[in-house]
Amino acid sequence: MKQRFLHSIAKDDALRLWLAAFSGREAATEVLPVSRTLERITATPVVARESSPHYAASAMDGIAVEAKDTIGAAPGRPCRLELQSNCFAVDTGDPMPPGTDAVIMIENVVLVGTSCDIEQGVAPWQNVRPVGEDIIAGEILLPRYHCLSPVDLGALLAAGVHSIAVLAKPRVTIIPTGDELVLPGTPLQRGDIVEFNSAIIAAEISLWGGEPLVYAPVPDDAGVLQRVVEQAIRASDMVLIIAGSSTGRGDYTADVVEQVGEILVHGVAMRPGKPVMLAKAGLVPVVGLPGYPVSAHHCLETFVKPLLYAFNHRPLPKTEMVDGLLTRRLVSPFGVEEFVRVAVGQVEGQVVVTPLARGAGIVSSLMRSDGTVIVPQSAEGFAEGASVRVHLRKPLAEISGSLVCIGSHDLVLDVLADYMRLRYDLCLQASHVGSMGGLLSLKRKFAHLCTTHLLDEETGEYNTAFIKRMFPGEDMVAINLVERWQGFMCRVGTGVKSWQDLRAVRFINRQRGSGTRVLLDYHLHKYGLESSAINGYLREETTHLAVACAVANGSAEVGLGILSAANAFGLDFVPICLEQFDIVMRRATLHDPRIQALLSIIRSAEFASRVGELGGYATNKSGEVVWTGNA
């Protein structure tokens, strides 16, 4: 186990050093037919070969004449010209007949047999498009390093230019490393890791104007890796090595790169992506990316994207920014610049920003992120409610149109969101923090609506008591989404039938504040069971599916949840009760046309039918206002 010291420098310093190392680079070029140059970059100024129009052309439908023949013509004193002799009918775009130099609008000509009476003289070149009116042969049409748009292609063809020199796309070779990697589609064994990093990286490279080439995964063998890297350097404009840049067992990347080039930076004071390695082999940049997908992606955006844009002589596209309110505290270590992926919503004009899971291995957090909040090196985070700046990944316009729903988790919400897209092209952004979290988010106006199924121990009623307590004096409304069966989700054959049976098995719990946890505690109390008697009471998951997944994988034997989640993992399901799963919002929100769309879906037969297919639901009360009033 070789320990390598990672010297951390600030990200901005690393980037400056990195870009400067390749600033003098000479770009390769290639000559392509114009039809294949869309969004490519010109390598030289482009000169027009032909003028357009390439002949003097009539600019309108009319009669072509020699202007001097019309001198003196006036209303009542026309001059008469003979068709096909000294005047000629022409349409727009027709070449001027020999000897003519002007066109008279057809409306101003009186036809008399084969003669034309003209009552208004015309100046030479009037109503004629001269040669080169649009483009003149020899003029510079496009400058060097210009990104070709559709109209550019048309103008080039109009100017008789059929092929041009463009910058060759920088060839970026991507080398995944690690014995544990298997290609997507391989039947998975325990310990296999699907090699999906290269798919992300290759796609980004191509969007950024590079030409990606992905190698097969290289095993953890320094000799093999060195041969592969040497080969890649010879054939590429940039080489990216995935994983092995850290300091663990089998992290050979730095050793190998030291053999073939010069390491400029190893370790940057940022998170994710700290162990990134930036090197130079001859004129070829070589990057050691961390193996975790979130880290790899962040390093890619930070160091590879700007270099690719520089290679293509293109300015980096500006990131859209927005300031928003942080919905929860964000803690970050001092001395490290941290990039936190966030979800962004807009509720009543206020932009709300919620940090997503920060694990470097959580690729779904990348997928779900609307943008990034940067915690500077000198800060230890931000307080809840602080105003933070978000670097957006999607246009704000797309985000601000979404209806934000926070609260309890149910698969029915996916059905609802899908109908919102399908029928109204609307986006329902649902996030799952449990029933209590949902009500709190609604209270703070972080959401338009929340989902909740909180059983009141005293009244045995759902939700009402909680709403009254949390929204005193506010005008609220609760609408039933569905009723659903809660029950024990067990591995087949576990034999849990009653609450008492829970003492004999490994349990997995839901998080505090979730309706399902409230339901559990209600029943434990009712049946006189101590939580300490339940093995696994302290082990929490945040969704029905996560609990079902843990049970299916054998790390627990039973959990409390809904039938559809149990079905998704082929688990036994022992029903306990049919509970009320409601949507809560301020009454004023009902006027939002998006809410009207939502309600019309909830009340539709096709919604009931699709929910019915999931199993474990009743939709008799769906869309019914179950409670309303000045809370």
Next chain:
Amino acid sequence: MKQRFLHSIAKDDALRLWLAAFSGREAATEVLPVSRTLERITATPVVARESSPHYAASAMDGIAVEAKDTIGAAPGRPCRLELQSNCFAVDTGDPMPPGTDAVIMIENVVLVGTSCDIEQGVAPWQNVRPVGEDIIAGEILLPRYHCLSPVDLGALLAAGVHSIAVLAKPRVTIIPTGDELVLPGTPLQRGDIVEFNSAIIAAEISLWGGEPLVYAPVPDDAGVLQRVVEQAIRASDMVLIIAGSSTGRGDYTADVVEQVGEILVHGVAMRPGKPVMLAKAGLVPVVGLPGYPVSAHHCLETFVKPLLYAFNHRPLPKTEMVDGLLTRRLVSPFGVEEFVRVAVGQVEGQVVVTPLARGAGIVSSLMRSDGTVIVPQSAEGFAEGASVRVHLRKPLAEISGSLVCIGSHDLVLDVLADYMRLRYDLCLQASHVGSMGGLLSLKRKFAHLCTTHLLDEETGEYNTAFIKRMFPGEDMVAINLVERWQGFMCRVGTGVKSWQDLRAVRFINRQRGSGTRVLLDYHLHKYGLESSAINGYLREETTHLAVACAVANGSAEVGLGILSAANAFGLDFVPICLEQFDIVMRRATLHDPRIQALLSIIRSAEFASRVGELGGYATNKSGEVVWTGNA
């Protein structure tokens, strides 16, 4: 000549009607391997097939144990476990060995031979990535109608999803029509028009998410056109017919479309693009686009782009807007919504907006435009200096970095602009309005600098007198760009040798306010020639190349201009004088680093050398401050 009545409706009404006509459209779908779905649109929600991680994995390098074996361990009272018996070395990502449920960091373990002393107990599942920590099999990963990004592809592969259903790209068939059309690359005859419209349209369609298919040009024959259109409708999701939608001879498009479908709109109160025709054949939209490229493109953006985005269930990308000062008056007819292409610059923080040529046939105006100003139906234009809103075609950031140079035209400016790109990745935006226009633009701060070569009749000196007169009290500086030969550019064999010879030939002039015009008038006066004695004195062009082009094409026999322009068209050149071509700016502008870059180029040997190759220039004084002072 059939006259068809075009009923003009407002653009917004036409668009509403048009989009509504296809609102219920069912999209076709196709199933593709994930690797080929970048930037495609999901056709259904996408469900995870595998959990990720798919096995419980160590979250760090360390020792895997069963947590209950470590109960009671404390510093000084370690518990001892045996490697390969009840504890196991694991690296990050390794599967948890059977029977273990927690990992202890390697730093907190003391190795004693094959034993491990553990001084701190650990809770079950600590430092373990549970199955599904990232993605849980069965959860919805992506909603319907989602545009797939690089990270989405990675997440899908991580979730065991290898192919998905996406919306089929709408197939858009493009049918150019007209007997005069020839394909790009065909040797041109008088009257031939290069068919480049379809190249622009196809490229836009593909950027907007469609699948373009371009037909060969169809001759002006209603029967042939009808067969072609019927075939296209059967095979397409949208059909675009270029030209023939107007009311001239050979405009059959409307007749044909009436046979195969229903015309919804024919004629819209907008310019360019008034004769556009919007129709529906079964479920297929059919558009008759005008034949002029600027009109065709505007109709495409107005009616085809929003429909394509609707077909793909994507929101139209928001156009960046900026308000700026109009550098000249913009007149527009009442009752028509006019879309005027403009050049945009930024000078001393002020955005300046200059209308470009408005001819519907001027494709170069499309190419050069930075954006569009809309003159509403109810307005007759805007005054010079008015604040207007520009719908930008390029990011403002790109535009605002450009150095704006307005004034006299010389090919050397292209060389200068090219070196600015090549050496500094800077953009020099040069526009040609003549010397006087340049000084006026500088005066009004529409430009950072101007180019001028104005000969003062009294002093025989260049520029100084004009600067003093126009910038009283301002601190100005003039720097020589080049000296250049002016002369007669003549068709070979014309035999013009002296000013007196001008009376015997067809002349072509430059516009008032240009330095070359001043030079002409200076010499006419000097040699006692009346302007009325010059045939063609009133015919004006605005650049040296345009004058040379007219001479080369025989519409004139001689013009005044520079050697490089004469050379570009193989004309004879009779030198008259070596004149001073200067750059003028406010002295404060010298501090702009872009100006410093400019000057270092002008003073470089490579600039002198490349200018030398053009012929007709002297660079002895290039970069020299020829005049300075508080004007």
